[in-house]
Every structure is written in structure tokens, then in C-alpha cells.
Amino acid sequence: MPLLDIASQCPSLLASYALGTTAANARALDSTEERIQDYRREQRILSDNSISGQSVQRGTLPPDTRPYLAPDWPTLAENTMPSVIALSAIEQPYGFAENSPAWLIPGVQQNAATAALTHYRAWQKGWAKQDAKRQHQTICGGFVIEGNRVLTAAHCVDRQEALRIRTAGGEWRAAHVVGADVTQDVALLEFEGDPLPPIKVANTLPRPGQDVMAIGSPSGYGFAVGVGIVAWHGLDAKMLSPNDFMLVTASVVGGNSGGVVVNTHGEAVSLVSYGSGSYTQTVPIDRALTVAGQLAK
Known part of the structure; x- marks a missing residue:
């Protein structure tokens, strides 16, 4: 060719x-x-x-085999409230250097270039004006386990500052984080002032179908209750550390996280973690207390 x-x-x-x-x-x-x-x-x-x-009955607690006790929700709510708190906080300032993409690059944190970029972005996005509008808002629930110590969900205290709790009597107390385990979504807080009555803790876990009541701060409304039943016991693979969870049908809206779930005897059986549609994942009380003990150390 x-x-x-x-x-x-x-x-x-x-x-x-x-x-x-x-x-x-x-x-x-x-x-x-x-x-x-x-x-x-x-x-x-x-x-x-x-x-x-x-996905069978799990954890260190045996199933609750006591005779059925019809729930008296108004009395249970009234008796439980002194041990329940609403958690309030202020979001961290927008101007923190962590908000800069450069913060993710190893070796550039807190150097002059990062500081300059952060100041530029703060000016560009009006962070100063946004920070000036920050104020306390109720974000989650919690409950007293002993003296001045409160259990709540770890994600509730992530990137928050100036924590404080509100008692059922309307009193505000400053609080701080003792420790938080994000992988298991359990946090231990300590508040100032006189201790509050600790919640009564169950030594059994309710079986699927048994009645429960959750108390939290849905949409910022502290000390709101929702009732339902236990739907399931098993492992939740969605968490960073898959572990025992108890699924309940008690209504949960944003702000219920960290709240307590009690049985018809008024005993704490779990800690609210997160809602998924009509269901709510909760941390069984035995595991929540075990994590709290580790955080306290």
C-alpha cells in the first residue's frame, strides 16, 4: 500500500x-x-x-418475664420527670479553622496560610454576623444516673459548646462533657449545683411487644413523651461500632436523642440514639451504663 x-x-x-x-x-x-x-x-x-x-435477646440483662402491668403513662411521666433533663448548647463559631478545606491537609493546620484563608472565608461568608446570632437552644434529652452525672447521646455534644441542662423544675445548670464514645453514641455529662434524683434502672430488658415510653426534647420541646412498644433486639450495623440495640416504636423527632426509655414500672431500659422512620434505635441500659463507667475512668 x-x-x-x-x-x-x-x-x-x-x-x-x-x-x-x-x-x-x-x-x-x-x-x-x-x-x-x-x-x-x-x-x-x-x-x-x-x-x-x-438478633435474639442480647446483652447482660435477662428478659422481663414479670406479669403484664398495664401502663399508667401520666403517673409514670410525673414520677420520672425529676430524673430527666433537657440539654441546651451553642453551636461552635463558624470561624473555626476546621471549617477551612486547608485544615484537612497534614502539616498546614494553624500556620499563617491557614489563618489567612480562614479570615478570608470568614469575611466572604459573613461568619462574624452569623456568630453574633448564636444563642442557646435545646438540642437533646438526657437523664441522671447518679448525683450530678447525666447520660445522653454522644452525637448530641459533638461540635457544641457552652452546654447546660434544664431540670423539670425549670432550673438551668452549667454542664460539661466527662467523656463521649461516638462509636457507641453514649456520652457522660456532669452538671453544677445540687444533685438530682437518679433514675431507677431496670435489671431486665423488655421483650418485643412490651410497652415503653420515651422522654426527650423533640424539636426543642423539652420533657415531651412518646409511647410505643419494643419492636426488636439485635445488632445495628449502621453504627460505627455495630453492637446491641433495642428498636422501639415510641415516636421520636429530632431532639429526642439522649432521652430515656422506661418500662411500665418506671425503670430505665435504654438510651435513645436515633430515629429511622417509624422506629427508634436505642442503646440498652446495661450497655449504656457500662460505657458510662468506662468514660468516667
């Missing part, structure tokens, strides 16, 4: 080569994606089977 003809066909040859290469890469990519999806399905099945095999 003459050299001129070969040269004239180069663009089409190159295009064919590129098209073939692209098609081959696409097929390889599809094959790789299929293998990834197959692997994920296999792992999900293994995980589901593992969780299903362990």
Missing part, C-alpha cells in the same frame, strides 16, 4: 483503535463493577446472616 494511502487512513485507523480500546476498557470496567457488586452482595448476605443469628 502506498505510503500516502497509509497516511490518509491513519486518522480512521487511530479512531478505530481508540474506539476498540474504549470498548475494551468499558467491558473491563463493567466486569470489574459486576465483581464489586457480587462481592458486596456476598458480604451483605454474610453480614445479614451473622446479624440474624445474633
Whole structure:
């Protein structure tokens, strides 16, 4: 073939080569994606089977086998309130250097460039005006376990400052974090002033179908109650540290986190973690107290 003809066909040859290469890469990519999806399905099945095999009555507490006790919710709420608190806080200032993307780069934290970028972004986004509007707002619930110590959910105190609690009697107390385990969503707080009566703790866990009541601060309304039943005991793989959880149907809206769940005897059976549709994941009280003990040390 003459050299001129070969040269004239180069663009089409190159295009064919590129098209073939692209098609081959696409097929390889599809094959790789299929293998990834197959692997994920296999792992999900293994995980589901593992969780299903362990989704029975769990934890260190035995199931509650006492005779059925019809709930008297008004009396239970009234008797429980002295041990319940509403948690209030102020969000951290917007101008913290952590808000700068440069903060994520190792070695640049707190240097002159980061400080300059932070100041620029603060001016650009009007952080100073936003910070001036910050004020206390009720964000979560909690309950007293002993003296001046309160249990709440760890995510409630993340990136918050100037914590304070409000008692059922309307008194405000300054508080601080003793410790928080984000992986298990349990935090231990300590407040100032006179101690409050600790909540009565259950030595059994309610069985699926048994009545429970949750007390928290939905949408900032402190000391609101919601009732339901225990739906499930098992493992929650959505948490950073999959562990025992108790699913309840007591209504939960943003702000119930950290609140207490009590049985019809008025005993604390779990700590509210988060809501998922009509259901609420809660930390069984035995595990919550174990984590609190570790945080106290």
C-alpha cells in the first residue's frame, strides 16, 4: 500500500483503535463493577446472616418475664420527670479553622496560610454576623444516673459548646462533657449545683411487644413523651461500632436523642440514639451504663 494511502487512513485507523480500546476498557470496567457488586452482595448476605443469628435477646440483662402491668403513662411521666433533663448548647463559631478545606491537609493546620484563608472565608461568608446570632437552644434529652452525672447521646455534644441542662423544675445548670464514645453514641455529662434524683434502672430488658415510653426534647420541646412498644433486639450495623440495640416504636423527632426509655414500672431500659422512620434505635441500659463507667475512668 502506498505510503500516502497509509497516511490518509491513519486518522480512521487511530479512531478505530481508540474506539476498540474504549470498548475494551468499558467491558473491563463493567466486569470489574459486576465483581464489586457480587462481592458486596456476598458480604451483605454474610453480614445479614451473622446479624440474624445474633438478633435474639442480647446483652447482660435477662428478659422481663414479670406479669403484664398495664401502663399508667401520666403517673409514670410525673414520677420520672425529676430524673430527666433537657440539654441546651451553642453551636461552635463558624470561624473555626476546621471549617477551612486547608485544615484537612497534614502539616498546614494553624500556620499563617491557614489563618489567612480562614479570615478570608470568614469575611466572604459573613461568619462574624452569623456568630453574633448564636444563642442557646435545646438540642437533646438526657437523664441522671447518679448525683450530678447525666447520660445522653454522644452525637448530641459533638461540635457544641457552652452546654447546660434544664431540670423539670425549670432550673438551668452549667454542664460539661466527662467523656463521649461516638462509636457507641453514649456520652457522660456532669452538671453544677445540687444533685438530682437518679433514675431507677431496670435489671431486665423488655421483650418485643412490651410497652415503653420515651422522654426527650423533640424539636426543642423539652420533657415531651412518646409511647410505643419494643419492636426488636439485635445488632445495628449502621453504627460505627455495630453492637446491641433495642428498636422501639415510641415516636421520636429530632431532639429526642439522649432521652430515656422506661418500662411500665418506671425503670430505665435504654438510651435513645436515633430515629429511622417509624422506629427508634436505642442503646440498652446495661450497655449504656457500662460505657458510662468506662468514660468516667
